[in-house]
Structures are given as C-alpha cells and as structure tokens.
Amino acid sequence: MKQEGVRREGPRREDPKREDTVPSGLLDRLLTAIDVDPTQWRALVRLAWRTDLRTTSAMSLSRMRASGQEPHVLWMYVSLLMMGGFLSVPIWLHLSLLFSATLFFTFILFNLGSSLLIDFQSIVISPDDYRQLAYQPISSRTFLVARTAGVLLHVWLMTGMFAVVPLIAFLTASQGGLGAVGAAIVALLLASTTAAGAAVWLYAWLLQHTSVNALKQVLTWLQLILSTVLNGFFLLVPLLATRDLFSQITPPDTIWVSLYPPSWYAAIVEIGAGRGSAMALGAAGVAMAACALSLYGLSGRVSLDYADRLGALWTASDAGGASARLRRGWLFRDHEARAVALLIRAQFRHDLRFRLAVLGILPITVIYLLFTAFDGSISDPFTGGSHEPQLVYFAVILFPALLKQALVRSDAWRAAWIFHATPADGVRLVLALKEYVLVAFLLPYIVAVGLLLSLWFETWWHVALLVLVLALVAHLLLLLDLWIRPQLPFSQPATKGARTRDTIFLMFVISCVGVSVPRLLSMLFATPTRIVSTFVVLLLVTAALQVLAARRVRSLMRDVEAEV
Amino acid sequence: MIITHDLTKNYGAMMAVDRLSFRADPGEILGFLGPNGAGKSTTVKILAGMIKPTSGQAIVAGHDVVLAPLEVKKRIGFVPESGALYETLTADEYLEFVGCLHHLDAARRATRVDELLDLFQLTDVRGKRLQEFSKGMRQKVAIAAALLHTPEVLFLDEPLDGLDANTAMLVKELLKRLAAQGRTILFCSHVLEVVERICTRIVIIDHGRQIAEGTAREIMTRTGTPSLELAFHRLTGGAEAGVVTAEFLAALEKA
Numbered sequence: 001m002k003q004e005g006v007r008r009e010g011p012r013r014e015d016p017k018r019e020d021t022v023p024s025g026l027l028d029r030l031l032t033a034i035d036v037d038p039t040q041w042r043a044l045v046r047l048a049w050r051t052d053l054r055t056t057s058a059m060s061l062s063r064m065r066a067s068g069q070e071p072h073v074l075w076m077y078v079s080l081l082m083m084g085g086f087l088s089v090p091i092w093l094h095l096s097l098l099f100s101a102t103l104f105f106t107f108i109l110f111n112l113g114s115s116l117l118i119d120f121q122s123i124v125i126s127p128d129d130y131r132q133l134a135y136q137p138i139s140s141r142t143f144l145v146a147r148t149a150g151v152l153l154h155v156w157l158m159t160g161m162f163a164v165v166p167l168i169a170f171l172t173a174s175q176g177g178l179g180a181v182g183a184a185i186v187a188l189l190l191a192s193t194t195a196a197g198a199a200v201w202l203y204a205w206l207l208q209h210t211s212v213n214a215l216k217q218v219l220t221w222l223q224l225i226l227s228t229v230l231n232g233f234f235l236l237v238p239l240l241a242t243r244d245l246f247s248q249i250t251p252p253d254t255i256w257v258s259l260y261p262p263s264w265y266a267a268i269v270e271i272g273a274g275r276g277s278a279m280a281l282g283a284a285g286v287a288m289a290a291c292a293l294s295l296y297g298l299s300g301r302v303s304l305d306y307a308d309r310l311g312a313l314w315t316a317s318d319a320g321g322a323s324a325r326l327r328r329g330w331l332f333r334d335h336e337a338r339a340v341a342l343l344i345r346a347q348f349r350h351d352l353r354f355r356l357a358v359l360g361i362l363p364i365t366v367i368y369l370l371f372t373a374f375d376g377s378i379s380d381p382f383t384g385g386s387h388e389p390q391l392v393y394f395a396v397i398l399f400p401a402l403l404k405q406a407l408v409r410s411d412a413w414r415a416a417w418i419f420h421a422t423p424a425d426g427v428r429l430v431l432a433l434k435e436y437v438l439v440a441f442l443l444p445y446i447v448a449v450g451l452l453l454s455l456w457f458e459t460w461w462h463v464a465l466l467v468l469v470l471a472l473v474a475h476l477l478l479l480l481d482l483w484i485r486p487q488l489p490f491s492q493p494a495t496k497g498a499r500t501r502d503t504i505f506l507m508f509v510i511s512c513v514g515v516s517v518p519r520l521l522s523m524l525f526a527t528p529t530r531i532v533s534t535f536v537v538l539l540l541v542t543a544a545l546q547v548l549a550a551r552r553v554r555s556l557m558r559d560v561e562a563e564v
Numbered sequence: 565m566i567i568t569h570d571l572t573k574n575y576g577a578m579m580a581v582d583r584l585s586f587r588a589d590p591g592e593i594l595g596f597l598g599p600n601g602a603g604k605s606t607t608v609k610i611l612a613g614m615i616k617p618t619s620g621q622a623i624v625a626g627h628d629v630v631l632a633p634l635e636v637k638k639r640i641g642f643v644p645e646s647g648a649l650y651e652t653l654t655a656d657e658y659l660e661f662v663g664c665l666h667h668l669d670a671a672r673r674a675t676r677v678d679e680l681l682d683l684f685q686l687t688d689v690r691g692k693r694l695q696e697f698s699k700g701m702r703q704k705v706a707i708a709a710a711l712l713h714t715p716e717v718l719f720l721d722e723p724l725d726g727l728d729a730n731t732a733m734l735v736k737e738l739l740k741r742l743a744a745q746g747r748t749i750l751f752c753s754h755v756l757e758v759v760e761r762i763c764t765r766i767v768i769i770d771h772g773r774q775i776a777e778g779t780a781r782e783i784m785t786r787t788g789t790p791s792l793e794l795a796f797h798r799l800t801g802g803a804e805a806g807v808v809t810a811e812f813l814a815a816l817e818k819a
Contacts, residue, residue, distance in 0.1 A: 335668075339661050339662075342653065342664070347652050415649050415650045417614065418649075418650075418661075419665070420613075422662065422666055423634045424666075490650070
C-alpha cells in the first residue's frame with residue numbers, strides 16, 4: 001500500500017520557499033551523503049528524545065508520587081549501574097583479562113539485545129508517530145536513520161551506565177590500565193552500535209519481508225525465543241557464581257573462541273592493555289567490520305521501503321474471531337473477580353505479547369530441567385543428594401511474580417479509567433488478579449512441573465509435596481509483590497526500560513534466593529514432623545500476609561487517582 | 565443532583581479548576597462548556613470520583629465525592645472524552661465486565677446488555693472484539709456501558725463524537741427522555757448547536773473559573789449576541805475570527 005507523505009525518494013527537492021539546508025558540519029555532510037535531510041533528521045531525533053523523556057516522566061510522575069515509586073528509566077539506569085558493579089568482580093578478582101572482558105561484553109550484548117528486542121522494539125516498528133508524520137515531506141531513509149539514531153542514543157546511555165564500574169575496574173586491575181580503559185570505551189561504542197544497528201536492521205527487514213498481518217505474530221515469537229534465551233542466561237549466571245565457576249574457567253586458547261562475538265570486543269581491550277596477538281588483532285578487525293556491516297545494512301533497500309511498510313502496518317486491520325463466552329463456574333463468582341477473569345482471559349486469547357509472556361516460562365522450565373539432568377540424574381530432596389533441580393525451583397517460585405509484571409503493564413492501560421469510574425472495590429480487584437494468577441496459571445504450571453519431575457523422582461507423593469511447597473512459596477512471593485506494589489490489571493503503561501529494570505531486579509532476587517532454597521528444602525524434608533511443620537508455617541505465614549497485604553492494598557488504593 | 569461549592573483543583577502552580585460553584589437538579593441537562601484546557605474534563609473527573617479536588621466540595625447524587633466516592637460511583641454513568649476501552653474484549657464481554665464492576669447480578673446484567681446492544685443496534689456485532697469496531701461503534705459501546713446500571717447522574721464528555729447522524733439523533737433523544745425521568749445529566753461538548761438544542765441550562769468556564777451560567781437565551785441576552793456560538797466567543801475572549809484569518813492570509817502571502 002502506497003502512503004502519502006513519507007516518501008521513498010531522497011530529500012533533494014526543488015522548492016523555492018523551502019529553507020535552504022546547506023550541509024555545514026561533518027555530521028550534516030555525512031547525512032547528506034547518504035541521502036538523509038540533516039534538518040529533518042535533527043528535528044526527528046529531538047522529537048523522539050523529548051517524547052521518550054516526557055512520556056516516561058510525565059506519565060509516571062504523579063503515579064509514582066502516589067505509590068512512592070521512582071521513575072522507570074531512573075531505576076533502569078540504577079539497575080544497570082548495579083549490574084555493572086556485579087560484573088566488575090571477575091576483573092577485580094585478577095582473572096584473565098580476556099575472560100573477564102569476554103564475560104563483560106557477553107552481558108553487555110545480552111542486555112542490549114533484550115532491551116532492543118523487548119523494550120525498544122516499538123521505536124522501530126511502531127507506526128504510532130508515523131500517524132503524525134505520514135503527511136510530512138520526509139523521505140523514508142531520513143525517517144529510518146532518525147529512528148536508528150533514537151535507538152542509538154538510548155543504547156549508548158544504557159551502555160555508559162552499565163560500564164561505569166567495570167571501566168574503573170579495568171583501570172585499577174593489575175592486568176588493566178589506562179590503555180585498557182580507552183580500548184574498552186572504543187569496544188563499548190562498537191558493540192553497542194553494532195547491536196543497535198543489527199536490531200534495527202532486523203526489524204526493518206522483517207517489516208519488509210513479512211506480511212503485515214503476520215508481522216505481529218512473527219515479532220512476538222521472535223521475542224519469545226530471544227527472551228527465553230536471555231532469561232535462561234540471566235537465571236543461569238547466579239548458579240554459575242555459586243558453583244565458583246568464575247574462578248575455575250580460563251578461556252580456551254583456540255581460534256574457535258573467535259566465533260563468539262563478545263570475544264571480539266574483549267580482544268580490543270587486550271590490545272589496549274598491550275597484549276595484542278595476531279588473533280586479537282583479527283578479532284578486533286571483525287568487530288569493526290561487524291559494526292560497519294550493521295550500519296551499511298540500514299542504508300540498503302530496507303531504508304527505502306521502510307515508510308511504505310509502516311504505512312501498511314498502520315492501515316492494516318487487526319481482525320480476529322469471536323471468543324467463546326466465559327462460563328459461570330464456582331470460581332470467580334464475585335463481581336470484581338469475574339470482571340478480572342473476563343479481562344485477563346480476553347487479553348490472554350487476543351494479546352499475543354501477553355500470551356507469550358505467560359507461555360515463555362514453559363520452555364525456560366524445560367531448559368532448566370534438561371540443564372540439571374545433563375550432567376547426572378536429578379536428586380529427590382527427600383532422599384538427599386546434591387543434584388536437585390534448583391533452576392526449576394527458581395522458575396516455579398518466580399513465575400507468578402514474572403506473570404504479574406505482564407498482567408499490569410499493557411498498551412491498553414488507558415482503558416483502566418473504568419476501574420476509577422465504577423464502584424468496583426480496588427482491593428478486591430487487586431486480590432482477584434492474584435487469585436486468577438494462582439488458579440489459571442500457577443496451578444496448571446505446577447501440575448506440568450510435577451509431571452516432568454515425576455520422571456526422575458522415586459514416588460509421586462515426593463513430587464506432590466515438593467511442588468506444593470514450591471507453589472506456597474511462589475504464592476508468598478506474589479503476596480509480597482502485591483504488598484509492595486499493588487496495581488490494577490492492565491493499568492500501567494509499558495514504558496521503555498521497565499521490563500529491562502524488572503529483569504535485572506529479578507536476577508538479583510534469584511541470586512539471594514538461589515543458594516538458600518535447595519539447602520532449605522533438604523533440611524525441611526528430612527523428617528515427617530518437619531514436613532508437617534513446614535506446611536503449617538507456610539500456611540500461617542500465607543494467611544498472615546494475605547491479611548496484611550489486603551490491609552496495605554486498601555490503604556494505598558484509597559489514594560490512587562485516575563491517570564487516564 | 566450535582567452541587568459544587570468552591571471546587572478547586574491545582575497541579576502545583578497550575579490552577580485547573582478555580583473555586584467552581586454550580587448546581588444541576590434532577591431532570592436537568594446541564595451544558596458544561598469551555599475552551600480547550602478550560603478545566604472541563606478535570607471537573608468531570610472530580611465529580612465522577614476519579615480524582616480528588618484540592619479544596620471545595622462536590623455533592624453528586626446526594627453524596628460527597630471525597631467522603632463517599634464509592635456511593636457516588638454507584639449512581640453515576642461516565643463517558644470519557646478519550647473513549648478508551650479494553651479492545652481485546654467483545655462488545656458483549658465489555659458490557660458484562662462493566663456490569664460486574666457495578667455489581668449487577670448476572671440476570672440483570674444479561675437483560676441490560678441485551679437491551680442496550682439492541683438499542684444501539686450492536687446485537688449483530690456483539691461477539692466481535694472492540695478492536696474491530698469503528699470509532700462510532702466504540703462510542704456506542706461506551707455510552708451503553710454508562711447506561712448499564714441506570715444511573716441517577718450522567719457525565720458525558722463529547723458523547724456524540726464519532727457517531728453517525730442517526731445514532732447522534734438517537735442519543736440526543738435518549739438523553740432528553742432520561743432527563744424527563746428525573747436523571748441529572750452533565751453534558752460537555754464543543755458543538756454549541758447541540759448544546760443549545762438539548763441543554764436546559766449552561767455553565768461556561770474558562771481558565772478553571774466559571775464565567776457564565778443560565779439558559780442559552782439568558783446567556784445570549786446578557787452578552788448581547790444572537791447565538792450561543794457568539795456568546796461563547798465573547799465570554800471566552802476569543803480573537804475576532806475575521807481579523808485573525810485576514811492577518812494569517814497576509815502572513816502566508818508574505819512567506
């Protein structure tokens with residue numbers, strides 16, 4: 001579909017009334033050379049940056065004030081700073097510079113990848129601002145290059161925050177020095193630019209080669225696969241840390257290491273530290289070539305078709321079949337509970353992003369189970385043994401909390417005015433959200449995990465007791481989450497950086513819970529008396545927290561005002 | 565009934581609503597007018613119990629909006645300007661969802677949903693998701709949702725926006741009959757002809773402050789203008805349209 005306004009041709013037009021845009025600086029000349037209008041480009045980048053900052057702050061500030069939270073973007077940067085601190089440990093531990101730098105760039109690339117795929121996808125794909133700009137005489141390439149610049153600004157800022165502590169570590173570590181720091185900065189710029197360029201190219205390419213109706217499906221499945229890899233990776237790291245792998249691993253001295261992209265950037269740091277080998281020089285060359293390639297890719301055909309495809313995406317209708325009615329059962333009979341059930345069910349059926357956020361935990365669980373079973377049989381905590389499926393425990397315990405994130409953030413958050421204009425009880429709505437998570441998602445998930453574990457465990461009741469304890473602990477964490485952040489369903493905007501921040505935060509939580517849970521389980525399952533006591537204590541704590549959470553939700557919801 | 569007394573809402577230094585005092589009695593359709601950014605939507609949100617005033621008092625359907633917001637919400641219907649709905653729900657499901665939030669029992673909910681879908685000629689598309697609806701159809705659903713629990717007071721912010729001529733006529737007639745039944749309606753609109761035709765009384769605000777109140781005729785007499793449009797123009801200090809357009813065209817010529 002051909003759209004008016006944003007055009008495919010270059011910016012050079014004959015218009016006597018138009019302000020003359022003679023390229024002045026180096027950047028202007030560069031932009032003009034690739035057929036990008038520098039004036040428009042600057043205006044678009046400024047617009048995108050202002051919009052992001054203002055949307056994030058304005059949309060959130062009054063809500064933040066009410067709930068005592070901090071803005072998402074700020075928290076994301078604080079999380080990145082903390083994560084950078086965590087990653088500087090191997091550098092300070094005097095491990096091999098190549099290894100610690102490779103680990104550092106692995107994290108950088110994973111983190112950037114996840115943000116680009118999850119949080120910043122909309123910068124490239126969303127036709128939202130295109131609606132306002134479609135009528136303006138902007139060339140397709142100018143539009144794409146401006147959006148790429150917007151992504152790059154975010155990415156550089158994120159990388160900068162992430163790298164503060166590791167750069168200090170590179171400066172002070174025995175193998176580092178000023179040269180290593182300078183090289184690390186160059187490598188960071190190359191890595192982040194390559195990641196951003198590749199991600200934008202991937203989206204623009206998908207936009208070009210996928211039918212408009214299939215695009216949302218393709219993007220969401222892509223997100224599922226990549227976020228599964230990413231979450232799996234993030235959850236694996238604390239385990240590696242607890243197994244002291246940081247101090248055992250040394251990089252294999254083989255050319256095959258060069259096939260691992262983070263090692264290319266690590267090689268640049270090595271060169272900067274004065275340890276450049278021929279292999280390191282080659283790897284650094286590859287890093288530079290990758291960066292050039294990712295930017296060159298954007299100047300190709302994808303940039304010419306970009307505006308047309310966005311236009312098609314904008315005008316495409318999103319038709320879908322009718323849903324079966326929600327039957328009245330014995331569950332969710334209460335008014336608020338039924339309203340929440342109706343809403344979540346519809347979102348699950350028709351909002352692919354939400355559905356995949358829920359289903360995404362399943363492949364992760366299977367991966368963890370296989371990861372544990374890979375180097376030996378899985379131990380039953382009742383019979384002892386040192387090979388318990390810890391990662392599966394983490395997945396079960398964190399599933400409801402992960403789910404709650406997906407349940408409160410939505411593109412449809414503006415429709416949440418209805419909760420404020422009706423006599424619905426806010427406390428009941430929030431608690432109904434929790435009950436629905438428990439019944440509709442956690443229970444089937446627990447059953448599935450139980451079935452999987454029964455393949456390794458000796459008796460079925462061991463499995464039953466284990467998953468019951470895990471479910472109770474997961475429920476407790478969910479209650480705790482509600483106690484800290486009571487939120488109405490689908491009432492929060494999916495702001496940029498929020499998911500990145502939450503994922504990073506969860507990684508820290510896992511690091512804390514990770515070591516204690518398996519040891520605790522073996523201890524609690526040692527005798528029948530302890531097992532009974534465990535259940536009694538868990539049930540009592542659950543009941544107490546339920547009451548406390550309801551009380552706190554009631555007091556907080558009283559002050560919550562409509563934001564929409 | 566709606567009564568406000570010195571109702572004020574400020575956001576820091578910005579005064580959105582400034583000591584607003586007016587009343588609307590049962591059976592009245594009160595036109596609530598003002599230029600863009602005058603504070604109409606903020607006032608309506610305060611009256612609907614969605615946001616709290618900084619000071620002053622508002623009584624809606626016999627209840628104070630600050631002290632008993634839930635009692636107010638039980639008795640009001642609201643159509644917001646944004647018209648945002650949960651679009652993954654079907655029309656049927658959305659009305660059931662709103663019915664649940666209003667604590668209507670299942671039988672009454674089903675009856676009311678059927679009646680309203682029928683009234684707004686949405687029965688054939690009741691199973692379709694709102695995502696597939698046109699703007700006008702969504703607006704019909706929003707109005708139906710506001711009427712679901714037969715409210716005493718209705719707050720309608722640009723309710724005719726996006727509706728086709730036939731549905732707009734239906735809504736106007738419906739509002740007149742609802743008022744005749746003794747309900748109170750606060751009607752915000754920029755379409756002054758409609759306001760003039762259906763509203764029994766009008767309140768005009770500007771910069772959060774009330775600048776006129778009375779019937780359309782009273783306001784026109786007071787301002788010495790032959791139409792509500794000109795009265796509004798004079799009261800809200802809009803520049804002379806003829807002069808502005810002439811200046812604009814001259815500037816355009818120069819460029």
